[in-house]
Amino acid sequence: MNARAIGIDIGGTGIKGGLVDVDSGEIIGERIRVATPAGGEPEDIARVVKDVIEQLNVGEDVPVGICFPSSIRHGVTTLAANISQRWIGFEAEEFFEEQLGRNIHFVNDADAAGYAEVVYGAAKDQEGLVIMTTLGTGIGGAMIYNGVLIPNAELGHLEIDGEDAEKRAAGVIREREGLTYEEWAQRLQRYYSHVEMLFSPELFIVGGGISKSHEQFLPLLNLRTPIVPAKLLNKAGIMGAAKLAYDLAE
Secondary structure: OOOOOEEEEEEEOEEEEEEEEEOOOOOEEEEEEEOOOOOOHHHHHHHHHHHHHHHOOOOOOOEEEEEEOOOOOEEEEOOOOOHHHHHHOOOOOHHHHHOOOOEEEEEEEHHOOOHHHHHHHHOOOOOOEEEEEEOOOOOOEEEEEEEEEEOOHHHHHHHEEEEEEEHOOOOHHHHHHOOHHHHHHHHHHHHHHHHHHHOOOOEEEEEEEHHHHHHHHHHHHOOOEEEEEEOOHHHHHHHHHHHHHHHHHH
């Protein structure tokens, strides 16, 4: 039997889950997607996650990783984006273990996606510091150094020109303000130049739904650091959460 783990990706609009072959990164069988319950309350989300795991129909010895849109310290969620404010300072990992009746590993969603890109995707075998950003409702960030995840890098909340970076350059801002890709790229240039100055990474990876249109804006950026689109798209959170859970369970 191949090494396996369950990955669950909780988002503001959808909850996705799958059984992952952690050696290859491939999802075994179908990927399940269910709408996130309105309001995003912990009890409602836990109920959906439990149903998704039951649909996957695997034994309780299979590790479970859950990724979530918040920085997470010792299993406690510290932020809430597009979900209930009850998640701020919430003992999420302990709560889910009680609700699911099994051990889990709780991780930030951008961290899970970034780790998956390093293990299976665009940054595989890349040495040094890799920074992945996800451009969506906000800007998620993940930092991995020589394959080791540095968790909770809230790079979307860097202050640039007196504002949170994501309030100027997130993917949703381009749509909301009707920016052309050229206009948006000017904001991205300011953002990535600042991150580059602070951290001097070896590689930038750009994820999020907008990465499917990477040819419209990445060539417009002028950086010293190579910048490439994510390879794993919307599977990255599931794959990274599963791999992290499996590694920690060994």
